Amino acid sequence: MINILLVSSDGEVSDQIATALLGEQMTTSTAPDGVEALGKVDKQAPDAILVNIDQAGDWQVQLCAQIRERTMAPLLVVGSKKHEPALARSLNMGADAHVLSPFSKEVLLSQLYALLRRVGLARPDVDGKYDIGTLGIDLFSREVRVGGKPVQVTPTEFEIVRCLLNNSGRALSYRSLVRQAQGYDCSPDEARRLLKVHIHNLRRKIEPFPEKPAHILNVRGFGYLFERRRFKRDARENQDGTSLLTES
Numbered sequence: 448m449i450n451i452l453l454v455s456s457d458g459e460v461s462d463q464i465a466t467a468l469l470g471e472q473m474t475t476s477t478a479p480d481g482v483e484a485l486g487k488v489d490k491q492a493p494d495a496i497l498v499n500i501d502q503a504g505d506w507q508v509q510l511c512a513q514i515r516e517r518t519m520a521p522l523l524v525v526g527s528k529k530h531e532p533a534l535a536r537s538l539n540m541g542a543d544a545h546v547l548s549p550f551s552k553e554v555l556l557s558q559l560y561a562l563l564r565r566v567g568l569a570r571p572d573v574d575g576k577y578d579i580g581t582l583g584i585d586l587f588s589r590e591v592r593v594g595g596k597p598v599q600v601t602p603t604e605f606e607i608v609r610c611l612l613n614n615s616g617r618a619l620s621y622r623s624l625v626r627q628a629q630g631y632d633c634s635p636d637e638a639r640r641l642l643k644v645h646i647h648n649l650r651r652k653i654e655p656f657p658e659k660p661a662h663i664l665n666v667r668g669f670g671y672l673f674e675r676r677r678f679k680r681d682a683r684e685n686q687d688g689t690s691l692l693t694e695s
Contacts, residue, residue, distance in 0.1 A: 449495065451494065455497075456480060457499060484510060489517065498523070500533045501526070511524065525546050527549075584608065620638075621642055621669070623670065662675075
């Protein structure tokens with residue numbers, strides 16, 4: 448199930464959005480203000496967050512920034528045309544997209560699922576389970592298995608795997624991966640140092656041969672990518688003919 452947090456001080460709008468989500472494979476929790484919303488985010492990060500911008504839009508705009516400091520979960524804001532300045536500020540403060548109200552169920556859901564696709568939760572019928580050779584990953588239950596046996600990974604390690612898996616075959620920079628997995632920004636050098644230990648531990652836990660990784664590959668001088676293919680990817684090359692993909 449996809450977990451949605453709905454933040455709105457307007458009960459009528461809350462009911463309208465909740466009704467639109469009925470019948471989808473989602474669980475919805477609500478918060479009437481920023482304090483309760485942040486408490487729920489800190490307790491259990493939702494898969495996506497919807498924030499309704501109303502007449503007193505300033506606190507919702509600030510809330511978007513505070514949410515983004517805590518999680519990289521998709522953040523969708525809803526508001527009427529007269530609230531466009533607040534909607535624009537919310538996008539600058541960390542929201543991913545907005546929907547103008549009054550809205551149809553179809554428009555709200557299509558925008559929400561477009562954002563969920565970016566983090567690998569594409570459709571309500573997708574179960575979030577991946578089987579890659581002997582490696583099994585369940586994004587919803589946050590379980591990792593190797594050869595059918597559960598493997599204990601830390602929350603940070605799981606977020607790194609989730610981000611890489613959701614971008615399979617596409618390299619993520621060190622900085623981007625830290626931002627998505629841990630929710631804060633830092634320099635590329637600091638990000639590389641932070642990731643080095645986590646990647647080493649992950650490879651030791653999930654790779655058949657950690658010294659020659661098949662899944663978590665290093666893109667020299669840039670970041671990492673996750674390989675889901677069951678056969679070896681053709682090596683990417685520099686202009687001098689040396690490979691960009693390494694095991695470090």
